[in-house]
Amino acid sequence: MEYSDKVVDHYTNPRNVGKIEDASGVGEVGNPVCGDIMKMYIKVENNIIVDVKFKTFGCGAAIATSSVSTEMIKGKTLEEALALKNSDVIKALDGLPPVKIHCSVLAEEAIHEAIADYYRKEGKMTEEEIVKKCNLKEHHCEHCGE
Amino acid sequence: MENVYFDNAATTKLDDEVLQAMLPYLKESYGNASSIYKLGRENRKAVETAREQISTVLNCNPNEIYFTAGGSESDNTIIKGTAHGYKSKGNHIITSKIEHPAVLETCKQLEKEGFEVSYIGVSEDGIVKLDELENAIKDSTILITIMFANNEIGTIQPIKEIGEIAKKHNIFFHTDAVQAVGTVRIDVKELNIDALSMSGHKFYGPKGIGALYVRNGINFDRLVAGGHQERGKRAGTENVPAIVGMGKAIELAYANLDEHNKKIKELRDYYVKQISEKIPYIKINGDMEKRLPGNSNISFRYIEGEGLLLNLDLKGIAASSGSACTSGSLDPSHVLLAIGLPHEIAHGSLRISIGKYNTKEEVDYLVENLVEIVNRLREMSPLWEEFIEEEKK
Numbered sequence: 001m002e003y004s005d006k007v008v009d010h011y012t013n014p015r016n017v018g019k020i021e022d023a024s025g026v027g028e029v030g031n032p033v034c035g036d037i038m039k040m041y042i043k044v045e046n047n048i049i050v051d052v053k054f055k056t057f058g059c060g061a062a063i064a065t066s067s068v069s070t071e072m073i074k075g076k077t078l079e080e081a082l083a084l085k086n087s088d089v090i091k092a093l094d095g096l097p098p099v100k101i102h103c104s105v106l107a108e109e110a111i112h113e114a115i116a117d118y119y120r121k122e123g124k125m126t127e128e129e130i131v132k133k134c135n136l137k138e139h140h141c142e143h144c145g146e
Numbered sequence: 147m148e149n150v151y152f153d154n155a156a157t158t159k160l161d162d163e164v165l166q167a168m169l170p171y172l173k174e175s176y177g178n179a180s181s182i183y184k185l186g187r188e189n190r191k192a193v194e195t196a197r198e199q200i201s202t203v204l205n206c207n208p209n210e211i212y213f214t215a216g217g218s219e220s221d222n223t224i225i226k227g228t229a230h231g232y233k234s235k236g237n238h239i240i241t242s243k244i245e246h247p248a249v250l251e252t253c254k255q256l257e258k259e260g261f262e263v264s265y266i267g268v269s270e271d272g273i274v275k276l277d278e279l280e281n282a283i284k285d286s287t288i289l290i291t292i293m294f295a296n297n298e299i300g301t302i303q304p305i306k307e308i309g310e311i312a313k314k315h316n317i318f319f320h321t322d323a324v325q326a327v328g329t330v331r332i333d334v335k336e337l338n339i340d341a342l343s344m345s346g347h348k349f350y351g352p353k354g355i356g357a358l359y360v361r362n363g364i365n366f367d368r369l370v371a372g373g374h375q376e377r378g379k380r381a382g383t384e385n386v387p388a389i390v391g392m393g394k395a396i397e398l399a400y401a402n403l404d405e406h407n408k409k410i411k412e413l414r415d416y417y418v419k420q421i422s423e424k425i426p427y428i429k430i431n432g433d434m435e436k437r438l439p440g441n442s443n444i445s446f447r448y449i450e451g452e453g454l455l456l457n458l459d460l461k462g463i464a465a466s467s468g469s470a471c472t473s474g475s476l477d478p479s480h481v482l483l484a485i486g487l488p489h490e491i492a493h494g495s496l497r498i499s500i501g502k503y504n505t506k507e508e509v510d511y512l513v514e515n516l517v518e519i520v521n522r523l524r525e526m527s528p529l530w531e532e533f534i535e536e537e538k539k
Contacts, residue, residue: 057530
């Protein structure tokens with residue numbers, strides 16, 4: 001299995017690692033059984049993601065997808081961040097090995113969960129509206145069935 | 147440092163003396179060992195010398211050794227060969243849950259053909275449960291195949307006891323000794339072993355060559371059909387350079403066995419001690435006594451193994467892990483799951499296998515980098531964060 005130079009760069013020097021103490025929203029996806037957990041913290045001001053940090057338990061691709069996706073949503077509006085697709089993450093990394101595609105899906109889902117958490121705290125939308133706007137899915141792991 | 151190699155259970159560096167022994171058969175002495183002229187005869191002689199070098203170590207007759215292309219072929223040959231050869235006697239095979247895929251996948255193929263296979267469990271130290279094994283025996287049992295030493299956690303199995311059980315019940319006993327040959331003294335007679343698989347590149351010999359010992363009088367079907375080579379049990383022109391290399395390698399390994407084992411055990415114990423002192427929240431996998439001298443397998447909690455390997459690789463260090471990402475499947479190592487590790491701890495395992503070319507300086511370099519990498523990955527891990535927050539409460 002061969003990783004692109006971009007993936008190597010991101011798992012060697014991951015950007016935005018850490019935790020935001022007074023985060024506007026936090027999203028966590030994945031589970032330890034599969035070997036991947038991503039936790040995304042966002043700070044939102046005037047509908048813009050002014051800061052983002054992550055913590056990831058997982059392989060090189062999981063770290064790289066988390067890292068690059070934080071770069072891609074920082075300074076963006078919530079709508080722009082929600083529009084980020086896992087395919088955009090893969091493209092930004094110059095590709096991922098096929099068995100690692102699920103890592104990019106996790107990154108997309110972690111962003112959506114963090115934004116949904118922000119909306120919930122904001123209290124302006126119903127849960128139904130949030131689920132729809134953030135396109136939340138019941139996370140189902142194809143590996144372990146959990 | 148560059149090329150700091152701690153993956154000697156995967157393969158080993160070719161010994162220069164072995165290379166020198168092989169060279170004439172890669173160059174001027176290129177004859178086919180089956181030919182009657184001089185070039186053929188000197189190759190035949192070289193093959194038979196290697197056969198004797200192996201049979202001397204195992205304490206068997208040279209005509210009980212068959213050359214194959216490696217450990218996997220040896221396992222496939224004898225397991226399928228005896229299953230088919232003894233089909234009229236029964237259809238039941240006993241193996242363990244921690245075998246190498248060459249054995250497990252072969253058994254799965256046989257299950258599809260209608261054979262029944264019992265997969266015996268192991269203790270949390272990674273030793274096959276003898277009572278479970280003996281209880282699994284039934285009238286239809288035709289084969290017991292249990293590995294000599296495990297490739298991931300290095301545990302040495304109670305082969306003598308299994309040999310006695312097999313003999314008592316008159317069942318054919320094969321052991322996959324790929325990890326053991328070269329480090330463990332093996333007397334097939336004393337241990338009641340009927341068949342044994344080995345591989346040249348695990349003890350500083352060349353790749354692509356293996357051998358199978360089968361006690362005389364055993365009826366097994368051949369896997370590779372064709373010419374009359376290997377007394378009709380394995381067709382194909384003999385790979386003379388590799389056969390010569392394996393013969394030389396096994397001779398060297400057993401000539402210096404005690405010295406070699408003492409050195410690699412000291413380095414291994416030093417590594418484990420250093421890591422135990424410097425990194426908290428680890429789990430040492432597998433029995434530390436009944437174990438290959440160069441093997442260590444440690445789980446670093448709250449981190450995942452592939453990240454470890456990638457970061458070690460950036461420092462020029464080669465090692466191995468049982469995480470799903472590195473096992474090439476979606477589950478972590480079947481061996482680590484069999485000793486009862488939860489998935490998340492199995493994902494964070496690191497196998498360091500020390501060989502004769504490793505030095506204390508290399509171990510120090512490994513420890514220094516591993517401490518830094520584990521700390522960094524833990525700082526990045528949400529599991530570690532949760533754990534630390536729990537600890538504070």
